[in-house]
Amino acid sequence: MHALSEPPGFVSAQELHARMLLAGQRVGLNTVYRALNTFADRGWVDVVRRPSGEQLFRRRPGPRHAHYLLCRGCGHSVAVTSELVEHWAGTVGDEHGFTDVEHVIELTGLCAHCGDGGAR
Amino acid sequence: MHALSEPPGFVSAQELHARMLLAGQRVGLNTVYRALNTFADRGWVDVVRRPSGEQLFRRRPGPRHAHYLLCRGCGHSVAVTSELVEHWAGTVGDEHGFTDVEHVIELTGLCAHCGDGGAR
DNA sequence: TTGATTGCAAACGGTTTGCATTTAC
Protein backbone atom coordinates (compact mmCIF):
# COMPACT_ATOMS: atom_id res chain seq x y z
CA MET A 1 0.00 0.00 0.00
CA HIS A 2 2.86 2.32 0.73
CA ALA A 3 4.54 1.80 -2.62
CA LEU A 4 1.17 2.27 -4.27
CA SER A 5 0.43 5.52 -2.49
CA GLU A 6 3.80 7.13 -2.75
CA PRO A 7 3.21 8.95 -5.97
CA PRO A 8 -0.57 9.14 -5.90
CA GLY A 9 -2.24 8.18 -9.15
CA PHE A 10 -2.76 5.15 -11.30
CA VAL A 11 -0.02 2.61 -11.83
CA SER A 12 0.04 -0.72 -13.57
CA ALA A 13 1.15 -3.77 -11.63
CA GLN A 14 4.28 -3.94 -13.73
CA GLU A 15 5.15 -0.30 -13.19
CA LEU A 16 4.62 -0.69 -9.48
CA HIS A 17 6.82 -3.76 -9.45
CA ALA A 18 9.59 -1.95 -11.30
CA ARG A 19 9.27 0.99 -8.96
CA MET A 20 9.62 -1.24 -5.90
CA LEU A 21 12.68 -2.94 -7.34
CA LEU A 22 14.28 0.43 -7.98
CA ALA A 23 13.50 1.35 -4.38
CA GLY A 24 15.54 -1.64 -3.36
CA GLN A 25 12.68 -3.89 -2.36
CA ARG A 26 13.13 -7.49 -3.35
CA VAL A 27 9.67 -8.58 -4.39
CA GLY A 28 8.20 -10.82 -7.06
CA LEU A 29 5.83 -9.62 -9.72
CA ASN A 30 3.26 -12.20 -8.72
CA THR A 31 3.33 -10.97 -5.14
CA VAL A 32 2.50 -7.51 -6.43
CA TYR A 33 -0.40 -8.93 -8.40
CA ARG A 34 -1.63 -10.92 -5.43
CA ALA A 35 -1.52 -7.89 -3.17
CA LEU A 36 -3.23 -5.62 -5.67
CA ASN A 37 -6.02 -8.11 -6.20
CA THR A 38 -6.51 -8.43 -2.47
CA PHE A 39 -6.63 -4.67 -2.09
CA ALA A 40 -9.10 -4.37 -4.93
CA ASP A 41 -11.32 -7.05 -3.40
CA ARG A 42 -11.34 -5.17 -0.13
CA GLY A 43 -12.12 -1.88 -1.81
CA TRP A 44 -8.86 -0.22 -0.88
CA VAL A 45 -7.89 0.47 -4.46
CA ASP A 46 -9.83 1.34 -7.61
CA VAL A 47 -9.06 -0.30 -10.90
CA VAL A 48 -9.39 0.94 -14.44
CA ARG A 49 -8.31 -0.56 -17.72
CA ARG A 50 -6.18 0.84 -20.45
CA PRO A 51 -7.56 0.32 -23.94
CA SER A 52 -4.95 -2.41 -24.24
CA GLY A 53 -6.62 -4.29 -21.42
CA GLU A 54 -3.88 -3.59 -18.93
CA GLN A 55 -5.15 -2.82 -15.45
CA LEU A 56 -4.24 0.34 -13.58
CA PHE A 57 -4.53 0.62 -9.81
CA ARG A 58 -4.89 3.61 -7.53
CA ARG A 59 -5.41 3.97 -3.82
CA ARG A 60 -9.05 4.86 -3.26
CA PRO A 61 -9.10 8.49 -2.14
CA GLY A 62 -12.17 8.17 0.07
CA PRO A 63 -14.36 5.61 1.74
CA ARG A 64 -16.70 5.41 -1.23
CA HIS A 65 -15.88 4.18 -4.71
CA ALA A 66 -14.85 6.92 -7.07
CA HIS A 67 -14.63 7.54 -10.78
CA TYR A 68 -11.70 9.10 -12.53
CA LEU A 69 -10.76 11.53 -15.20
CA LEU A 70 -7.51 10.24 -16.62
CA CYS A 71 -5.11 12.06 -18.90
CA ARG A 72 -4.18 10.00 -21.94
CA GLY A 73 -0.99 11.97 -22.30
CA CYS A 74 0.67 11.82 -18.92
CA GLY A 75 -1.54 9.53 -16.84
CA HIS A 76 -2.47 12.28 -14.43
CA SER A 77 -5.78 11.39 -12.77
CA VAL A 78 -8.49 13.31 -10.97
CA ALA A 79 -11.18 11.67 -8.87
CA VAL A 80 -14.59 12.89 -9.89
CA THR A 81 -17.93 12.05 -8.38
CA SER A 82 -21.44 13.18 -9.04
CA GLU A 83 -24.47 12.37 -6.99
CA LEU A 84 -26.46 12.99 -10.09
CA VAL A 85 -24.68 10.34 -12.10
CA GLU A 86 -24.57 7.89 -9.22
CA HIS A 87 -28.30 8.31 -8.90
CA TRP A 88 -28.85 7.86 -12.61
CA ALA A 89 -26.79 4.70 -12.59
CA GLY A 90 -28.87 3.39 -9.75
CA THR A 91 -32.26 4.13 -11.26
CA VAL A 92 -31.71 3.23 -14.89
CA GLY A 93 -31.50 -0.40 -13.82
CA ASP A 94 -34.84 -0.22 -12.05
CA GLU A 95 -36.48 1.12 -15.17
CA HIS A 96 -35.49 -2.03 -17.04
CA GLY A 97 -36.21 -4.48 -14.26
CA PHE A 98 -32.56 -4.98 -13.38
CA THR A 99 -31.39 -5.51 -9.83
CA ASP A 100 -28.00 -5.41 -8.14
CA VAL A 101 -26.71 -2.91 -10.70
CA GLU A 102 -23.06 -1.98 -10.71
CA HIS A 103 -21.47 0.64 -12.91
CA VAL A 104 -18.14 1.46 -14.43
CA ILE A 105 -17.52 5.03 -15.51
CA GLU A 106 -14.19 6.08 -16.93
CA LEU A 107 -13.35 9.45 -18.39
CA THR A 108 -10.21 10.05 -20.41
CA GLY A 109 -8.92 13.16 -22.04
CA LEU A 110 -5.96 15.46 -22.31
CA CYS A 111 -5.10 17.53 -19.26
CA ALA A 112 -4.28 21.24 -19.39
CA HIS A 113 -0.58 20.52 -19.83
CA CYS A 114 -0.84 17.81 -22.46
CA GLY A 115 -3.74 19.35 -24.34
CA ASP A 116 -1.98 22.46 -25.58
CA GLY A 117 1.22 20.79 -26.61
CA GLY A 118 2.87 21.51 -23.30
CA ALA A 119 4.95 18.92 -21.51
CA ARG A 120 4.26 17.50 -18.10
CA MET B 1 -21.78 -7.91 -39.75
CA HIS B 2 -24.56 -10.32 -40.59
CA ALA B 3 -23.32 -13.00 -38.22
CA LEU B 4 -22.87 -10.35 -35.58
CA SER B 5 -26.37 -8.99 -35.96
CA GLU B 6 -28.25 -12.25 -36.25
CA PRO B 7 -28.98 -12.65 -32.57
CA PRO B 8 -28.74 -9.04 -31.46
CA GLY B 9 -26.68 -8.53 -28.34
CA PHE B 10 -23.12 -8.83 -27.17
CA VAL B 11 -20.88 -11.66 -28.30
CA SER B 12 -17.23 -12.37 -27.78
CA ALA B 13 -15.02 -12.84 -30.81
CA GLN B 14 -14.61 -16.49 -29.90
CA GLU B 15 -18.35 -17.06 -29.54
CA LEU B 16 -18.95 -15.35 -32.83
CA HIS B 17 -16.32 -17.49 -34.50
CA ALA B 18 -17.84 -20.68 -33.10
CA ARG B 19 -21.27 -19.55 -34.21
CA MET B 20 -20.04 -18.92 -37.75
CA LEU B 21 -18.39 -22.32 -37.93
CA LEU B 22 -21.62 -23.98 -36.80
CA ALA B 23 -23.41 -22.04 -39.49
CA GLY B 24 -21.11 -23.69 -41.98
CA GLN B 25 -18.94 -20.70 -42.73
CA ARG B 26 -15.28 -21.52 -43.08
CA VAL B 27 -13.52 -18.64 -41.40
CA GLY B 28 -10.44 -18.18 -39.25
CA LEU B 29 -10.53 -16.77 -35.77
CA ASN B 30 -8.06 -14.05 -36.68
CA THR B 31 -10.27 -12.95 -39.54
CA VAL B 32 -13.10 -12.52 -37.07
CA TYR B 33 -10.84 -10.42 -34.86
CA ARG B 34 -9.66 -8.35 -37.78
CA ALA B 35 -13.20 -7.68 -38.92
CA LEU B 36 -14.43 -6.81 -35.44
CA ASN B 37 -11.58 -4.40 -34.89
CA THR B 38 -12.27 -2.75 -38.20
CA PHE B 39 -15.95 -2.44 -37.36
CA ALA B 40 -15.12 -0.99 -33.95
CA ASP B 41 -12.74 1.54 -35.51
CA ARG B 42 -15.46 2.65 -37.87
CA GLY B 43 -18.02 2.92 -35.11
CA TRP B 44 -20.26 0.17 -36.41
CA VAL B 45 -19.99 -1.87 -33.25
CA ASP B 46 -19.68 -1.05 -29.58
CA VAL B 47 -17.27 -2.88 -27.34
CA VAL B 48 -17.40 -3.68 -23.65
CA ARG B 49 -15.15 -5.78 -21.47
CA ARG B 50 -15.95 -8.66 -19.23
CA PRO B 51 -14.22 -8.50 -15.83
CA SER B 52 -11.91 -11.15 -17.23
CA GLY B 53 -10.75 -8.71 -19.86
CA GLU B 54 -12.46 -10.48 -22.70
CA GLN B 55 -14.06 -8.12 -25.18
CA LEU B 56 -17.71 -8.28 -26.16
CA PHE B 57 -19.01 -6.79 -29.38
CA ARG B 58 -22.46 -5.62 -30.39
CA ARG B 59 -23.79 -3.95 -33.48
CA ARG B 60 -24.38 -0.32 -32.66
CA PRO B 61 -28.14 0.21 -32.51
CA GLY B 62 -28.11 3.81 -33.71
CA PRO B 63 -25.89 6.34 -35.40
CA ARG B 64 -24.57 7.63 -32.07
CA HIS B 65 -22.49 5.74 -29.57
CA ALA B 66 -24.53 4.05 -26.88
CA HIS B 67 -24.06 2.69 -23.40
CA TYR B 68 -25.40 -0.60 -22.19
CA LEU B 69 -27.05 -2.27 -19.29
CA LEU B 70 -25.82 -5.84 -19.37
CA CYS B 71 -27.17 -8.81 -17.43
CA ARG B 72 -24.42 -10.69 -15.63
CA GLY B 73 -26.58 -13.78 -15.61
CA CYS B 74 -27.64 -14.29 -19.19
CA GLY B 75 -25.81 -11.58 -21.13
CA HIS B 76 -29.02 -9.85 -22.18
CA SER B 77 -28.26 -6.23 -23.00
CA VAL B 78 -30.25 -3.03 -23.22
CA ALA B 79 -28.97 0.12 -24.84
CA VAL B 80 -29.39 3.08 -22.55
CA THR B 81 -28.64 6.70 -23.20
CA SER B 82 -29.11 9.85 -21.22
CA GLU B 83 -28.56 13.35 -22.45
CA LEU B 84 -27.99 14.29 -18.85
CA VAL B 85 -25.11 11.88 -18.39
CA GLU B 86 -23.65 12.63 -21.80
CA HIS B 87 -23.68 16.26 -20.89
CA TRP B 88 -22.10 15.60 -17.50
CA ALA B 89 -19.35 13.57 -19.12
CA GLY B 90 -18.71 16.42 -21.49
CA THR B 91 -18.55 19.18 -18.90
CA VAL B 92 -16.69 17.47 -16.06
CA GLY B 93 -13.62 17.53 -18.25
CA ASP B 94 -13.87 21.26 -18.81
CA GLU B 95 -14.01 21.86 -15.07
CA HIS B 96 -10.61 20.27 -14.67
CA GLY B 97 -9.03 21.73 -17.75
CA PHE B 98 -9.25 18.56 -19.77
CA THR B 99 -9.94 18.55 -23.47
CA ASP B 100 -10.92 15.88 -25.95
CA VAL B 101 -12.70 13.92 -23.25
CA GLU B 102 -14.05 10.47 -23.99
CA HIS B 103 -16.08 8.34 -21.65
CA VAL B 104 -16.82 4.71 -21.00
CA ILE B 105 -19.96 3.89 -19.07
CA GLU B 106 -20.94 0.29 -18.45
CA LEU B 107 -23.81 -0.88 -16.30
CA THR B 108 -24.18 -4.49 -15.23
CA GLY B 109 -26.83 -6.15 -13.13
CA LEU B 110 -29.30 -8.98 -13.04
CA CYS B 111 -32.23 -8.78 -15.39
CA ALA B 112 -35.82 -9.50 -14.32
CA HIS B 113 -35.46 -13.16 -15.23
CA CYS B 114 -32.09 -13.80 -13.64
CA GLY B 115 -32.64 -11.63 -10.60
CA ASP B 116 -35.48 -13.59 -9.02
CA GLY B 117 -33.99 -17.01 -9.54
CA GLY B 118 -35.82 -17.50 -12.79
CA ALA B 119 -34.11 -18.97 -15.85
CA ARG B 120 -33.60 -17.23 -19.14
C1' DT C 1 5.42 -26.90 14.55
C1' DT C 2 2.13 -25.22 11.64
C1' DG C 3 -0.11 -22.08 8.63
C1' DA C 4 0.49 -18.08 5.81
C1' DT C 5 3.55 -15.53 2.52
C1' DT C 6 6.88 -15.50 -1.06
C1' DG C 7 9.51 -16.43 -5.33
C1' DC C 8 10.39 -18.77 -9.46
C1' DA C 9 8.97 -20.48 -13.57
C1' DA C 10 5.56 -22.39 -16.18
C1' DA C 11 0.93 -22.14 -17.72
C1' DC C 12 -3.09 -19.54 -19.28
C1' DG C 13 -6.32 -16.92 -22.21
C1' DG C 14 -7.51 -13.62 -25.20
C1' DT C 15 -5.61 -11.15 -28.90
C1' DT C 16 -2.33 -9.92 -32.57
C1' DT C 17 1.05 -10.68 -36.24
C1' DG C 18 4.23 -12.75 -39.96
C1' DC C 19 3.88 -14.73 -44.01
C1' DA C 20 2.54 -17.51 -47.71
C1' DT C 21 -1.77 -18.42 -50.23
C1' DT C 22 -6.07 -17.33 -52.14
C1' DT C 23 -9.49 -14.22 -53.76
C1' DA C 24 -11.46 -10.32 -56.11
C1' DC C 25 -11.47 -7.06 -59.77
Added chain:
DNA sequence: GTAAATGCAAACCGTTTGCAATCAA
Protein backbone atom coordinates in the same frame (compact mmCIF):
# COMPACT_ATOMS: atom_id res chain seq x y z
C1' DG D 1 -1.73 -8.36 -62.98
C1' DT D 2 -2.17 -6.22 -58.74
C1' DA D 3 -3.93 -5.17 -54.28
C1' DA D 4 -6.74 -6.76 -50.65
C1' DA D 5 -8.49 -10.49 -47.79
C1' DT D 6 -7.71 -15.00 -45.62
C1' DG D 7 -5.81 -19.01 -42.96
C1' DC D 8 -2.52 -21.14 -40.22
C1' DA D 9 0.53 -21.16 -36.64
C1' DA D 10 3.46 -18.81 -33.81
C1' DA D 11 4.23 -14.89 -31.05
C1' DC D 12 2.64 -11.58 -27.58
C1' DC D 13 1.45 -9.66 -23.15
C1' DG D 14 -0.68 -9.12 -19.01
C1' DT D 15 -2.05 -12.10 -15.53
C1' DT D 16 -2.59 -16.37 -12.75
C1' DT D 17 -1.15 -20.69 -10.67
C1' DG D 18 1.57 -24.94 -8.98
C1' DC D 19 4.75 -25.91 -5.91
C1' DA D 20 8.67 -25.83 -3.13
C1' DA D 21 11.10 -22.75 -0.03
C1' DT D 22 10.79 -19.27 3.47
C1' DC D 23 8.92 -16.73 7.22
C1' DA D 24 6.14 -15.79 11.34
C1' DA D 25 3.96 -17.08 15.68
